[in-house]
Structures are given as structure tokens and as C-alpha cells.
Amino acid sequence: MNRQVRTSDLDALPVRGAVPALVSALDAHGTAVLCAPPGTGKTTLVPLVLAGLVGAGERRRVVVAEPRRIAARAAARRMAWLLGEDVGESVGFTVRGERSVGPRTAVEVVTTGVLLQRLQRDQELAGVDVVVLDECHERHLDADTVAAFLLDVRQTLRPELRLVAASATTDAAGWARLLGHAPVVQAEGVSYPVEVVWAPPARPVRPPHGMRVDPAQLAHVASVVRRALRERGGDVLCFLPGVGEMARVAGQLGGVDAEVLQVHGRAPAAVQDAALTAAAHRRVILATAVAESSLTVPGVRVVVDSGLAREPRVDHARGLGALATVRASRAAGRQRAGRAGREAPGAVYRCWSEAEDVRLTAYPSPEIRMSDLAAFALQAACWGDPDATGLALLDAPPAGAMAAAREVLRAVGAVDDAGRPTRRGVRMARLGLHPRLARALLDGAAALGARRAAQLVALLSEEPPREYGDDLAAAWRAARRGSDGYAPRWRAEAKRLERALGDPAGTPPGPPPPEGARGAAPAIGARGPLGGAPEGARGAGPVSGRGGAGAEELPDQTAAGLVAALAFPERVAKAKGGGAFLMASGTGAELAEGSPLRTAPWLAVAVADRPPHSASARVRLAAILDEDTARTAAAHLLASGEEVRWEDGDVVARAAERLGAIELVTRPLRDPDPALVRAALVDGLRTEGLGLLRWSPDARTLRARLGFLHRTLGGAWPDVADDSALLERADDWLEPELSRARRRADLARIDAGQALNRLLPWATGEAARLDELAPERIEVPSGSRIRVDYTGEQPVLAVKLQELFGLAQTPRVAGVPVLVHLLSPAGRPAAVTADLASFWQGGYRAVRAELRGRYPKHPWPEDPATAEPTRHTNARLRR
Known part of the structure; x- marks a missing residue:
């Protein structure tokens, strides 16, 4: 293996001085706590040393657990870069829906959720020598659970497994006790000074309530961002609690002389990667807590902190969780401020007063104290400890919350009376349960009346027996007349939900969500957080036009379809023929042979799973739907307009009305917008590569010569090494040919060599030296x-x-x-x-x-x- 290790960059990481002490601690105790300030290299250098990829240490396999996907990808890419390799060689990563590892991978960066599922499949964690729990101070429930499981593995199965708890700000003493009185290794940080600017609103704003944030507060945050752009140089990183708030602030930043990016846990990887890549232009990066730690955002010199965060909350009476907006802790404030001092002196604008700061909590509350613990209780049961009394946890789960969680698990058939997991419970631990059921209950009551909505939501809360069939309406009828073991549990849950609504007549319980609220159900097979809604998630507004005296008269089929669609609007599905469907999320779905639903024009898919290596989901429970109900329930997914995109290897232009990925009405466009055509062509080049252009041998040689000069001399010589670098400058070298192109065939006529000549540094006169220099x-x-x-x-x-x-x-x-x-x-x-x-x-x-x-x-x-x-x-x- 021929690697170009960036030794100077590795040697410059401040954490290097603490590495010998950490290695000695692990050799002597097998566990250690590493406290290292942001920017010291704890996330990148330490795993490489422990794996023997840097230095003369013994070769080991190391798993690094990160709380977020963006941090996992960024850490893996940074480590691979330091080794002079591509991701997937010595260093790889695995996050939900994405995996890049190879046969030589020694360091694998994963999310805590991935590691939790891996431990459930392989308790010994065979082949792994060291696990690093990074950013353990955030106290996510998955991370605490992983730590408890790993300690159990060390105690009972693999005492040789080494554990490191690493963080910038954490309860070091508490973690040391938890890890068996492990040594605490301190690393000195080298950070730049960060000036604190107190920027409270001029007039009082209402405190956050539930998911709601006072619009005046968001307007103030936007004004502080504008102020920071005027007063300071560099990129601005603005922390906001959720996706909805980011969108509102972005809308109020129109016209600023900077690119506005929105980075959150559910953002596409390309958007996340763009924020983590240095840019030549100025940027405003709106981010949730994903940007607090584990990664550096290049170019950031200013942080604007809204002072708000999202934490899970649970209503144990209903057994359902949600997210609440709260004031961020002082520890979170320090982490956020540190983003401004990673590369140079910076400043943090805090959108509250100095007097308020001293009243903030010191650390964020552990999720185990606040969350619905149904998911945790199910994981503990699958691990073999239903009461979680034998697990080593920094904070014991509250007795009331655990009792409620076990009740929920019993109600849905996930565990038996002794607390042992059923087969269905094991599957549910992997698929999870989504709080969007709350939306189906509340909005369904307005449309159908409280009793019927509660019965259907209870049916969705616990998958009915397979003998009930895959038709939700038929299963509802079977449950109402049934006398088997499932029916009493279903009735009890339905009555509890009906009581929780508090209005048997079906009066809408409370006001609708704020204007602009949107919903997003989880991907099939994803772990839906029973302990809280997804980051920034909100329910859609109530369905109108179906309530009132006639609500009880809706047929069972219509009622079942409406409630299932309200619960999972992204799983509204249109028939493709032969028992195959396309869901609004873009995923295919198939019904079993002999299903009575195979001839339905539309379905609301309630329960589905995806077999390994299958492109489509298998429908387990669904209800027949009509298009009008689908449009009503998934109204936020309705979109219409001109679509010009690269599809199936060429430009496709059409006018379309869509419900998510489902085409409702389409017609070809004869004269599409040239700008949209150009964007589609660039997307095609990005998707299929610059090989779509005409590359003569001379053109390929010119590209190689320019690439050499860029690597050797830099300066005015352009970066042409990879397609992405060239596509970023498409305007500079592919015009006017690209603007004249209309389809794939036109791209094949563009002489790439002639176009590349435009990138030569003609303005400086260096272009004339091409033949001399290369x-x-x-x-x-x-x-x-x-x-x-x-x-x-x-x-x-x-x-x-x-x-x-x-x-x-x-x-x-x-x-x-x-x-x-x-x-x-x-x-x-x-x-x-x-x-x-x-x-x-x-x-x-x-x-x-x-x-x-x-x-x-x-x-x-x-x-x-x-x-x-x-x-x-x-x-x-x-x-």
C-alpha cells in the first residue's frame, strides 16, 4: 500500500501530546476518558493511532461512534485525507442508508444508532478491538445505551475490548466511574480567541412553547446575522433549533451578499458536504445542533447563536413523544462559540443578555430523563435485561417512564408479560414507531369523531395479527368483533386514546399547527424515534371538510384510508399494476399474491418492510384510498410546475403536477426554460461524468498537464483533477456551448480540449508559458x-x-x-x-x-x- 500520509498535519494536532497517556491508560485499564477541547484532533488522530495506522502501534480494528451522520461522514473523510487515501480504504464509515468500507478498513466511523443495531445482531462485536464513543457529553439516549451495552460486553464476554469516552465538555468524573474508575486523560487545546457580543432583542419576545418559536425571535436572529455580516469578515454560522426555524430565517435573509446554506440532520449529503468544504465566496450557514461538535466548518469566523435547542418530551398519558424548543445550556453555548475560533480569531453573537446567561442550565438534560423510553425499554429487553437494572448508566431511567414504556411495549405486542421480546418486538426495535400517529389521532378525530379515530390509531399503534390480513379496514372490523388475545389490548388502547382526546364528539382538540408546518414520515426500515419526533419535524394541519355530524357515517374503508394517510402521508401510494405501487416518498411497494388490495388504485400504506437487497417494500398493512383523500392528507407534498431534469440518460422536459414522487398529471414541454435545460445538462454531467463530452487524446493530455501545474504551482493554474472541480466552473469553460445544448447528443459534440483552453490563466499572461512549464x-x-x-x-x-x-x-x-x-x-x-x-x-x-x-x-x-x-x-x- 502506497500512502502519502500528511505527517505535518498530524503532528500539528494538539491532541498528539496526550496520545501516549491515552495509550498507556488503555493498556493498563482497558478503558479511558479523553477530554479534549474542540479542534484538537481527538476525533481524527486518536482513532488512527489506536488502529496502528499512524505511529508504530499494533494494528487494531477501531469503531468510532458519532451522534450524527454528518459528523460520521466528516470524521471519516478527514481521517482518510490525513492518510492520503480515499474513504473506504483504511478508514470508512457507515450511517443509515450509506456505507463506505472495504476489506482493509481499520477505522470505521458509525452513528450510535448503527452501532446499537450492530450490537443487537452481534453482542460480542467480533473483530472490533477498540470502540471510541465520541461527543459523549451530548447524552443522547442511543449513545448512553451503546455505552451500557459495551460495558456489559466487556464484563461478560470480551474483557479485552477497549473503550474510550471522548468529548470536549463532559462530566469526566462521572464517565470515569461508569467505565470502572477509568483514567482521565486531559488534552490541551490550541484555540483562537472568540469575542462574545451580547445581542438581546430590543423588545421582549415570547419564550418558546412546545415546537413554537416566537416569529419576533426569528426576525431578531436574522437581523443579528445581517449585523454580523456588516461588522465581521468570514463565513457566519447561525444556530437554530430546527428545520422550520431555519427556513423562516433563510426567507428573511434574502438579498444578503452571501450564499445561504441550511444544514441539518435530514439534509442531503451533498448539502452537508458543501457546508464542510471551503468556498471562495462568503456564506451564511444555518444549522441545527449537528454543527455543534465533531466537525470543523471551514471559513467560519462568526457564530450567531439563537440560544435555542430541541429536546425530546413525552406525554406518558398518551405514550407518545415529541420535540420541544428549550433554552440551550451553557455547555452548548460554549460548544457553539468554539466554532468561530477553530481556524482564526472570531466572534460569537449571542441573541440573549449576559444577565440571562448565568441562569441557563450548565449542561443539556440527558435524554434518558426526558424521553419516552419505549425504544430504550425494547432495546434493553432484546439485550436480555427488561428492567434495565443491570445496565451501567450514568443516569438510571425514571421508574414512571420505564413503567409507561413497558406498558406501551405490551400494548403493541412487542414484549410478553415477563418483559421478553416477541418476534414482532424484535422487528419493531429495528423499524421503530413514529410520533406521527399523534397527527393521525388529532386530525382523524376532527374528521371521523374521537372514537373511530382512536380505534384506528390504536390499530396502527400495534400491528394486528397476520391472520387479520393486510387490509386495514378489514382488520379494524375483525378487531371489533374479535375475542382473541389481541382484541382486548386493542380496545384498551383505543379507549385510552379516546379519553386523551377529551371530546367524544370529535371537536378538534386545540388550534392547528403554525402556518407553513410540514410533515415527513420516516423511511421504511428506519428507526423511528419513539422517544421523540425527528429533528425539526412538525405535523401537518388538520383535515377540513370531513368533520361534523356526518363524520361517523364515513365508510370503514374511507375512514381507515384517511387515518393511515394522515399518519404516513409519504406512504400514500399509487398503483403501477400487477400489485405494485409507487409511494409518494419515491419507494416502490408490492403486495403479496392473493391480497384483496391488489386492484386498488391508491393505497395508504400503514406497515411495510424492505427485504435486503430489494428495491421495493413489502406491504404488511394498508388501506384503500381515493385520490382526493390522498391529496388532502398529503397536501404539503403537492407541487406543480415545469420539470426539466436529467432522467434515464437524457434531458426530459415536462409540465407536471406531483404528489411527492407520484405523477398526477404530466405533458411534454415543447419550449422549456433554457436555464432549466442548462441546469439539467450540468446535472447530467455531474451524474454521468464529463465523459459525456468529446475528449480527444490531445484534450486528455491538456487536462493532465493543467492538473500537474495546479498541483505543482497552484496560483492561477486551475484545478481540473476531478469532474466536480470542473463542474463548479462550468460557466468559465463550457460556455457558450453548454447554453446552446439541448440534449445528450449536443454534449457529445462539445470539444472538451478547446473548452479547457478557456481556463488557462490568460489574464496574467501565464497561459503563454504552458509549453515552457509543462x-x-x-x-x-x-x-x-x-x-x-x-x-x-x-x-x-x-x-x-x-x-x-x-x-x-x-x-x-x-x-x-x-x-x-x-x-x-x-x-x-x-x-x-x-x-x-x-x-x-x-x-x-x-x-x-x-x-x-x-x-x-x-x-x-x-x-x-x-x-x-x-x-x-x-x-x-x-x-
Whole structure:
């Protein structure tokens, strides 16, 4: 393996000084607590050292657990970069829906949720030598559960498994006790000063309540961002509690002289990666807590902190969880402020007063104290400890919350009376349960009346027995008349939900959500957080036009379809034929042979799972739906307009009305917007690569030469090494050809070499030196002009050995010695050198001894330094 380890970057990481103490602590105790300030390299250097990828340590397999996907990807990419490798080689990562590991992977960065599921499948964690729990101060329930399970594994199965709890700000003493009186290793930080600017609102704002944030508070945050842009340089990182607040603030930042990005846990990977990549232009990055730790956002010099955060809350009476907006802790404030001092001196604008700051809580509350513990209780039951009394936890679960959680698990058939998991419970531990059921209950009551809505939500809360069939309406009827073990539990849950609504007549319970609220059900197979809604999630507004006296008269089929669609609007599905459906989320769904639902035009899918390696979900429980109800329940997914996109290898232009991924009405566009066509073509180039253009051999050579000059000289020489770098500058080199193109065939007519010439530094005059700095060919002493290969890290000159007689010094291009491939008379490599003088003095003798007998017709002088270079044989030379 040939790696270009960035030793200087590794040596510059402040945590390096603490590594020997950490290694000694692990050797002696097997566990350790590492306290390292932000920016010290604890997330990147420590795993590499523990894995033996850096230094002289023993080779081990290390798993690093991060609380968030964005942090896991960023950490893996940073470590791979430090090793001079691609992600998936020595360092890889696994997050939900994305995996990049290989056979040589020694360090794998995962989310705590992934590690939790892995432990449930393999309690021994076979093949893993060290686990690093990063950012353990955040006290996420999954992270606490993983720590407890790992300690149990060490105690009972694998005492040799090493554990490190790492964080910038944490209860070091508490973690040390938890890890068996583990040593605490402190790392000194090297951070830049961060000036604190107190920026409270001029007038009082209402405190957050539930998910609601006072619009005046968000307007104030936007004004502080504008102020920071005026007063400071660099990028601005603004912390907000959720996705909805980010959208509102972004809407109020229109016209600012900066790019506005929104980064959150559910953002596409490309958006997250863009925020973690340095940019030439100024940016305002709106972020949730995902940006608090475990990663550096390049270019940030200013932080604007709204002072708000999202924490899970639970209503044990209903057995349902949600998120609440709260004041962020002082520890969170320190973490957020530290983002401004990672690369240079910075400033933090805090949107509250200094007097308020001292009244904030010191640390965020552990999730185990606040969350609905149904998911935790199910994980503990699957682990073999239903009461969780044998698990090592920093905070014991509250007795009342655990009792409520066990009741929920029993009600849905996840555990038996002894607390042991059922088969269905194991599956539910992997699929989870989503708080969107609250939306189905509340809005369903307004449409159907409290009793019927509660019965249907109870039916969705606990999957009915398979013998009930896959038709939700039929299952509802079977439950009402049934006398088996399921029916009493279903009735009890339905009555509890009906009582919780508090109005048997079906009066809408409370006001609708704030304007603009949107919903998003979890992906099939994803772990839906019983202990809280997804980050920034909100329920859609109540359904109108179906309530009143006639609500009870709706047929069972219509009622079941409405409630299922309200619970899972992204699973509204349109028939494709043959029992196959397309859901609004874009996922395919299939019904079992013989299902009575196969002829339905629309379905509301309530329960589904995705088999391994299958592109479609298998429908377990669903209800027949009509298009009007689908439009009503999933109204926030309705969109119409011109669509011009790269699809199936070419540009497709049409006018469409969609319900998410479902096409409702489409027609071709004869004259699409040229700007949309151009964007589709760029997307095609991004998707399929710049190979869609016409690349002649000369064009490929020019690209390699420019790539060499960029690596060697930088400055005005452009970065053309990969497609993404070129596509970022499409306006600079692909115009006007790209604007004239309309389809794939037009791209194939664009001469890439001619277009690349536009990127040469003509303005500075450096372009005229292209042939001087990176000549296409080099003339050798024999008179031959030999082509230089610039595709590798070092330019290569492949030439027959006899043609270089008399050449004492290695040729150079842009000051870099070429790598000379000395060829035999047959054109086969005889030697490789970047130092011809040394080769003539030493290596030549061995080559001469080996080859002159094989090629007697060619000259092999004893002193090549004074011999005449030639392309010919001895016979030609004597003529």
C-alpha cells in the first residue's frame, strides 16, 4: 500500500501530546476518558493511532461512534485525507442508508444508532478491538445505551475490548466511574480567541412553547446575522433549533451578499458536504445542533447563536413523544462559540443578555430523563435485561417512564408479560414507531369523531395479527368483533386514546399547527424515534371538510384510508399494476399474491418492510384510498410546475403536477426554460461524468498537464483533477456551448480540449508559458521528441536508454524532475529513476550486464556519459 500520509498535519494536532497517556491508560485499564477541547484532533488522530495506522502501534480494528451522520461522514473523510487515501480504504464509515468500507478498513466511523443495531445482531462485536464513543457529553439516549451495552460486553464476554469516552465538555468524573474508575486523560487545546457580543432583542419576545418559536425571535436572529455580516469578515454560522426555524430565517435573509446554506440532520449529503468544504465566496450557514461538535466548518469566523435547542418530551398519558424548543445550556453555548475560533480569531453573537446567561442550565438534560423510553425499554429487553437494572448508566431511567414504556411495549405486542421480546418486538426495535400517529389521532378525530379515530390509531399503534390480513379496514372490523388475545389490548388502547382526546364528539382538540408546518414520515426500515419526533419535524394541519355530524357515517374503508394517510402521508401510494405501487416518498411497494388490495388504485400504506437487497417494500398493512383523500392528507407534498431534469440518460422536459414522487398529471414541454435545460445538462454531467463530452487524446493530455501545474504551482493554474472541480466552473469553460445544448447528443459534440483552453490563466499572461512549464514533449539527446505523461503524481518520460547517452541531469518540468522510465531496445522498462547522474554511475552497469547479451546489435558503452546518443543499432551507426 502506497500512502502519502500528511505527517505535518498530524503532528500539528494538539491532541498528539496526550496520545501516549491515552495509550498507556488503555493498556493498563482497558478503558479511558479523553477530554479534549474542540479542534484538537481527538476525533481524527486518536482513532488512527489506536488502529496502528499512524505511529508504530499494533494494528487494531477501531469503531468510532458519532451522534450524527454528518459528523460520521466528516470524521471519516478527514481521517482518510490525513492518510492520503480515499474513504473506504483504511478508514470508512457507515450511517443509515450509506456505507463506505472495504476489506482493509481499520477505522470505521458509525452513528450510535448503527452501532446499537450492530450490537443487537452481534453482542460480542467480533473483530472490533477498540470502540471510541465520541461527543459523549451530548447524552443522547442511543449513545448512553451503546455505552451500557459495551460495558456489559466487556464484563461478560470480551474483557479485552477497549473503550474510550471522548468529548470536549463532559462530566469526566462521572464517565470515569461508569467505565470502572477509568483514567482521565486531559488534552490541551490550541484555540483562537472568540469575542462574545451580547445581542438581546430590543423588545421582549415570547419564550418558546412546545415546537413554537416566537416569529419576533426569528426576525431578531436574522437581523443579528445581517449585523454580523456588516461588522465581521468570514463565513457566519447561525444556530437554530430546527428545520422550520431555519427556513423562516433563510426567507428573511434574502438579498444578503452571501450564499445561504441550511444544514441539518435530514439534509442531503451533498448539502452537508458543501457546508464542510471551503468556498471562495462568503456564506451564511444555518444549522441545527449537528454543527455543534465533531466537525470543523471551514471559513467560519462568526457564530450567531439563537440560544435555542430541541429536546425530546413525552406525554406518558398518551405514550407518545415529541420535540420541544428549550433554552440551550451553557455547555452548548460554549460548544457553539468554539466554532468561530477553530481556524482564526472570531466572534460569537449571542441573541440573549449576559444577565440571562448565568441562569441557563450548565449542561443539556440527558435524554434518558426526558424521553419516552419505549425504544430504550425494547432495546434493553432484546439485550436480555427488561428492567434495565443491570445496565451501567450514568443516569438510571425514571421508574414512571420505564413503567409507561413497558406498558406501551405490551400494548403493541412487542414484549410478553415477563418483559421478553416477541418476534414482532424484535422487528419493531429495528423499524421503530413514529410520533406521527399523534397527527393521525388529532386530525382523524376532527374528521371521523374521537372514537373511530382512536380505534384506528390504536390499530396502527400495534400491528394486528397476520391472520387479520393486510387490509386495514378489514382488520379494524375483525378487531371489533374479535375475542382473541389481541382484541382486548386493542380496545384498551383505543379507549385510552379516546379519553386523551377529551371530546367524544370529535371537536378538534386545540388550534392547528403554525402556518407553513410540514410533515415527513420516516423511511421504511428506519428507526423511528419513539422517544421523540425527528429533528425539526412538525405535523401537518388538520383535515377540513370531513368533520361534523356526518363524520361517523364515513365508510370503514374511507375512514381507515384517511387515518393511515394522515399518519404516513409519504406512504400514500399509487398503483403501477400487477400489485405494485409507487409511494409518494419515491419507494416502490408490492403486495403479496392473493391480497384483496391488489386492484386498488391508491393505497395508504400503514406497515411495510424492505427485504435486503430489494428495491421495493413489502406491504404488511394498508388501506384503500381515493385520490382526493390522498391529496388532502398529503397536501404539503403537492407541487406543480415545469420539470426539466436529467432522467434515464437524457434531458426530459415536462409540465407536471406531483404528489411527492407520484405523477398526477404530466405533458411534454415543447419550449422549456433554457436555464432549466442548462441546469439539467450540468446535472447530467455531474451524474454521468464529463465523459459525456468529446475528449480527444490531445484534450486528455491538456487536462493532465493543467492538473500537474495546479498541483505543482497552484496560483492561477486551475484545478481540473476531478469532474466536480470542473463542474463548479462550468460557466468559465463550457460556455457558450453548454447554453446552446439541448440534449445528450449536443454534449457529445462539445470539444472538451478547446473548452479547457478557456481556463488557462490568460489574464496574467501565464497561459503563454504552458509549453515552457509543462511541455507536451521533451527533446532528448538523440533528437527524438518524447511525449511526457502527466497523469500520475510525477511526470513520466518513457524513452529508450540509448537515446539518453550523454545526458547528465534529469530533465525537469516546472522545476520538478521527471520520472524517467528507461526502456530496453524492445521498448520494455529496464530501469526507473529520477536521478540520471546516479543511474549512470551505478545502476547502468547492472542494466548493461543484463541486456547487452540480449540486444547485441545496440550500443552498450562502458561510459554512457560520453557516448553518442542514438535511436539506431550498431549497424546503422557504422554506416
